[in-house]
Amino acid sequence: MQLRFSPPAALCTILLALASPSAAQDDYRPLQGQFRIGSKTVLDAPPGEKRDRVYLHLTDKTAREIYDATPGQGRPDACAPDLRSKQAGDLRCVLDRSGQAQCAVAIKLSDGKTALGSVC
Known part of the structure; x- marks a missing residue:
């Protein structure tokens, strides 16, 4: 028996695979949030303090997915x-009563290690 290749059938198979939830969850997606380059003092840094880290503030769907994926129960x-928070190392996420989430973390530019990205 000889198998025949059907381009339309192959295309449909690929599209179905890409549309499946497991494939979509593993794909890279755009981030929602902001970043800034700053120093180790998160707020009101003294003049001249070395700006040596990038602060990431993630919002919307990005933050909600990270909050949901972070192990454990949210704590007051x-x-x-009025917020619930989860923390894993230096990554801290909060969830408000409406279901909106925000996450913060800093990355030290000298060695790539993480640091706390929020004051509280």
């Missing part, structure tokens, strides 16, 4: 009781 936030 120490800084804002």
Whole structure:
């Protein structure tokens, strides 16, 4: 028996594979948020302090996916009781009552290690 290659069938198979939830979850997607280059003092850095890290502030769907994927239950936030927070190392995410999330982390430019990206 000889198998015949059908371009339309092959295309449909590829499109179905790309549309499946497991494939979509593993694909890279655009980030939502902001970044800034700053020093080790998160707020009100003294003049002349070396700007040696990038601060990432992630929002919207990006932050919500990270919040949901972070292990553990959200706990009442120490800084804002109306928020739930999760922390994994230096990555900290908060979730408000409406379901909106925000995550923060800093990356040291000298060695690529992470640092806390928010004050509280």
